[in-house]
Ligand SMILES: Nc1ncnc2c1ncn2[C@@H]1O[C@H](COP(=O)(O)OP(=O)(O)O)[C@@H](O)[C@H]1O
């Protein structure tokens with residue numbers, strides 16, 4: 242049975258949402274409905290989706306979110322980041338649990354459902370509706386989200402913490418956030434998207450994030466995905482960069498039954514640079530897929546990518562990192578690496594770093610490894626009395642720490658390290674240590 | 676405490692130790708000297724249990740137990756610790772994790788509960804101070820980006836925290852300037868105790884000015900060819916190893 246058979250079912254589920262909002266928005270949504278109707282959900286014959294089968298997801302029934310009280314769950318899952326905090330329960334903004342603080346001049350942080358008009362010139366500018374069926378679906382029927390609008394030279398010192406929490410509901414919920422970040426000339430901000438859920442939550446999060454960086458802007462983006470074992474998570478992050486701008490992404494993927502993250506970066510002018518850091522850790526039968534694409538559309542642009550994966554049990558990881566250097570994009574640097582540790586015989590990784598170069602004066606490197614732990618380090622630890630399993634655990638955590646240690650927000654760093662230690666096999670015995 | 680008898684060890688079919696005998700009693704400090712390539716590091720590696728060494732004959736016992744049948748970590752827990760000639764860098768493993776995990780492994784072996792966090796921090800801060808190391812070393816990855824001297828100090832820091840019964844120090848003095856040598860020596864001297872033994876491997880007399888041994892052995896071509904008291908070191912410094920080797924050949 243082909244996935245297109247499910248298209249109508251999905252459309253009828255989201256239809257009530259399509260008519261939400263002002264006229265310009267419903268027009269835009271209607272266009273996306275048509276896009277989704279032709280495109281449907283991505284099937285395994287598409288090159289980009291060949292390792293990730295969404296059929297089980299396609300078959301499921303989802304209902305739209307309702308307002309629920311989840312203060313306790315939200316508190317329990319919070320990373321306690323100092324700064325602005327916007328809480329979304331099942332994708333809907335929860336003003337009582339949020340704290341918008343005092344914003345500096347030139348900074349607007351607006352929950353999207355109530356402020357759609359403010360996003361009129363931003364929505365859909367960076368993420369193409371046809372990027373995938375999921376992107377089209379999100380545009381057609383996103384429910385809430387945020388617009389972070391930074392005027393020229395506006396600097397937001399404190400991070401913006403976006404906390405998405407899914408509750409356990411009888412009917413699984415379809416959660417579709419839209420996150421829009423627009424940074425003016427030399428504007429700066431840090432944004433954290435954090436996803437978690439109640440143990441029994443079985444929702445599907447379909448997230449689209451758009452980031453637009455003007456000349457000299459600097460945005461650091463954290464994507465921390467810690468959803469529960471029954472949740473599906475599909476997200477795409479689309480970034481567009483102008484001259485001398487810098488975008489840094491920390492993408493930590495720990496949760497979910499099936500999780501797919503796409504990152505697409507357009508380096509459109511000289512001096513633009515992007516850092517893509519990623520860590521995925523799979524247990525049980527988790528399926529974790531990361532696809533990144535960097536387009537070097539202008540000369541003197543740089544990209545650096547470092548993704549690490551740890552796969553245990555029967556989990557499966559997919560990494561596809563593509564960097565394209567377009568004609569006339571001379572003097573660019575593109576570096577990419579993907580390293581993986583397989584902790585069990587039944588775990589699997591499909592990794593493919595891809596460089597496509599249509600210019601001649603470029604510095605590029607790429608590589609992927611699937612490896613073992615360093616024997617001499619293992620000996621050094623055991624020679625101090627640490628048993629072999631724990632020594633392996635420490636070295637596995639160390640492998641993850643190469644990515645985690647670049648997290649600059651202390652609360653986030655410590656809690657992610659702890660979460661990673663806690664998700665490593667029990668026998669490693671790291672829980673009390675970190 | 677440690678008894679090495681007629682030990683023969685090969686690496687990749689090449690015999691390195693050729694019938695080595697050594698007895699270390701509690702409370703003694705021994706220095707093993709000898710030319711480069713004599714087999715000094717091989718001896719310490721075999722005692723610690725490093726892979727790749729084949730023991731073809733002889734025995735090693737520690738407090739009556741057969742060391743060669745023990746796992747690497749069991750040897751450490753029993754009280755034997757090796758200070759490495761070339762301490763490895765372990766990116767991503769913080770010093771504090773190594774120390775805590777190692778100390779708790781030892782405590783478990785002794786039937787003690789895990790150490791409480793405040794007590795542990797107090798203990799390691801004292802030891803750090805003694806080794807003239809900054810507290811920031813705790814949160815740095817083990818040996819990563821450390822200077823040669825810092826690596827050696829870090830080895831001694833581990834010794835001070837874990838308080839082994841037998842400390843085997845392989846060229847702990849190499850690569851140290853005079854100030855670092857003093858700090859390291861003070862660290863080692865603070866371990867001296869009637870129940871604890873120390874074996875230093877070195878080929879410089881200089882170290883022995885700071886850590887005065889009870890016994891000195893010359894290891895050459897896989898065997899101990901001469902043993903004596905601390906006056907032997909002075910003689911070796913003046914006359915080199917050749918005369919000992921010649922004497923032994925006769
Ligand atoms: N892993 C090894 N593989 C091959 N040869 C080795 C190895 N380790 C030691 N050797 C050889 O064994 C001999 C003794 O080395 P070593 O024990 O390091 O001497 P020392 O510490 O006294 O300088 C040398 O000839 C050295 O080349």
Ligand SMILES: [Mg+2]
Nearest residue numbers: 715716760846
């Ligand atoms: Mg040596």
